[in-house]
Amino acid sequence: MDYTPHTEEEIRAMLERVGAGSLEDLYRHLPKEVLNPEISLPEPLPEWAVLEELKRLAGRNKPAFKAFLGGGIRSHHTPPVVQALASRGEFLTAYTPYQPEVSQGVLQATFEYQTMVAELAGLEVANASMYDGATALAEGVLLALRETGRMRVLVSQGVHPEYREVLRSYLEAVGAELITLPLEEGRTPLGEVPEGTGAVVAQNPNYLGALEDLAPLAERAHGVGALFVAVADPLSLGVLEPPGAYGADIAVGDGQTLGLPMGFGGPHFGYLATRKAFVRQMPGRLVSETVDAEGKRGYILTLQAREQYIRRAKAKSNITTNAQLTALMGAMYLAALGPLGLKEVALKSVAMAHRLWELLLEIPGVEPFTPKPFFNEFVLRFPKEPQAVREALAARGFHAATPVPREYGENLALFAATELHREEDLLALKEAMQEVLA
């Protein structure tokens, strides 16, 4: 099976037309040294056998539906209506909407996505999506450095450690300096912002789950002419003050929490929102409303002079393929729930996380680490290595206790709860934890 429609006869006729004797003949001008190498691949399988093999592999996984694992990715409900609409072939199999007359579906849906993200972030504009939260952060910081013409970045340790690692890779590439502001008692201190800083970065709720009042830090950043970049879980923004309201110039985050399948980490999408004043320095695609030749409203890619295929070496970013379809899934989720539905899901996870916190702290030897108030994730300290706790819980059928990197302290693990959890799920986890820690 190779999905090609050609009959033998058609191949013969076409070969004749192009003056070739065989399919091999099409490659006769390649250097002989490289032609037809020995390649070892498994024999082809019929469709049912491919599926059978995939099921065998999937059977070696234990799905983490209703996981208590956090770290920016959580087990939330993926609405079938979103799956069904996003699976439509017109969305699924389209390319980047370079021909707007036949791409109004993707373009308008993207315009609506941009609107919803800007609303959540409390900022004026958003681009069409980035790969994930981590690269959205890196690109958001590069945007701030272009705007300010500076090469120094101050990042709170409260930002997800993997996001900071990606940020470091991107900043090293352009030779910018990255300074980390260590957490104090689980929160970002109001540290000094050194002169010459172009971007100050913090996350709310932070990696440990704690709520941060970032307005004073944003103000201090602005005081030295830096821009303030906030990392925020979009689900939390159904309830929490948006980054734009506490002084963020740029907001970024990962869209998985908007009902996207966890998918072992991807694909999800990254969002990037900012002020309209910075739009010409933004990376990635942007969709604008405009009119057609008859004055009818329509949508089109705009300000493309920022992008690589026009500006080449002087582009604002090299990004081309983004995460359009998963971003549209995020928008569909937001539209399916509406402002109230989103708030309810967010608050339910907050409530269940607080209940879980109470229950787990009843277990001897378990200590709190994240300070209150926190949102829907929190960190606990165990008398044991978190990897061992996670493994032992997994053996009992529970996915919980994400090991927290040592830079935050010894024997720490992250927990999360979502709208999927019931009281009995929490009690069952507590019981398993008691056994594991006994």
Added chain:
Amino acid sequence: MSYPLIFERSRPGRRGLRLVEETPEATRYIPEKFLRKAPPRLPEVDELTLVRHYTGLSRRQVGVDTTFYPLGSCTMKYNPKLHEEAVRLFADLHPYQDPGTVQGALELMWQLSEYLKALTGMDAITLEPAAGAHGELTGILIIRAYHEDRGEGKERRLVLVPDSAHGSNPATASMAGYQVKEVPSGPDGEVDLEALKREVGPHVAAIMLTNPNTLGLFERRILEISRISKEAGVQLYYDGANLNAIMGWARPGDMGFDVVHLNLHKTFTVPHGGGGPGSGPVGVKAHLAPYLPVPTVERGEEGFYLNFDLPKSIGRVRSFYGNFLALVRAWAYIRTLGLKGLKKAAALSVLNARYLKELLKEKGYKVPYDGPCMHEFVAQPPQGFRTLDLAKGLLELGFHPPTVYFPLIVKEALMIEPTETEGKETLEAFAEAMGALLQKPKAWLEGAPYSTPVRRLDELRANKYPKLTYFDELGMP
């Protein structure tokens, strides 16, 4: 009439999906000062309205599922439906769950790495990059780390790209902190060896090439190019956008490339999704393996594991382990076709391109670099026709146009990649349409399209007065 926005369908108080029965009181958990003062202005619609809205939007959109889509360098081949079922089997895996509970996922990643190594002739691979350009950045950062490790980082500051290169190549080199210099193509459309020899030296870090190049031509002097770069200590980078033409027939590794990125969303049938998400694995030769991003997927005595212990790694380029669900699709594609099927697919992509090229020449189109093309070719309209008008005319005739005005070295370029999943009669119908356009009155072409959901859009207005959200009023004149 304009198609309504979801915001225009919204009615205050209308509810769609409800996932929570009882809403907890916010202030019980969160101090007032952290809470939103006003709710976000999200749409309030019921579920059927939602379904009609997006179904309606999808009908204002073409894709491979609806239309021939011969977009050059984009490999718009059929995306098998099997893969959409396959990904659901892996949807509920959390990146931080215990490694013992994701052995199947890790095995799949490990197997795919082996397949991709075999197909590219490389020694090690990372599946982490999320797209082709992201793979490019990863690859160039690996090269940079290698030069720095050898103490040549300060000297090697330049990346060479041919003038026919994808725009992402120079953009990537800039993002990786390099200067970029374009090398002119020779009269046959291939890299000009003499020009290249003049440019290489101890100040050059890498040469980025696409092979077949963006004219659809195989760089026949590739072994000389790789010898020249090797002698000068320059790393040779392979942009895998055009791998579809040669998969199974020839490998970048055997041609002397040191780094390769693949576009799983082109060559390996991951759907493009209206612009993403894709996946851009990067393969390297052994001397570059220590610099791969963390984590890599390894097979140990007790099963598969993620290896974070690479002291010379460039670090992370993405959170978690890449676009895993895209990897599942690529895995399924390779297992369905096997080597024989992949070679046949590649050869038919070439045959389709050559056949279509002949048909278009007969219709009056010119092919300025008319060598033996691979999976794509670049045509020009006859004197007096504008490529933009022909593209818009094609929309009216029911086809998605080719890539236009690229590569930059061909004026009025039409870059055409039919792919192997299109049949002879589709190519013939397309050629007929292309021929018919040349018979249309000029005014008709300049006004096209007519019956699409919208007609030609005012791009200047969108650039001058961008309106980027529904609530954005600042942009309008």
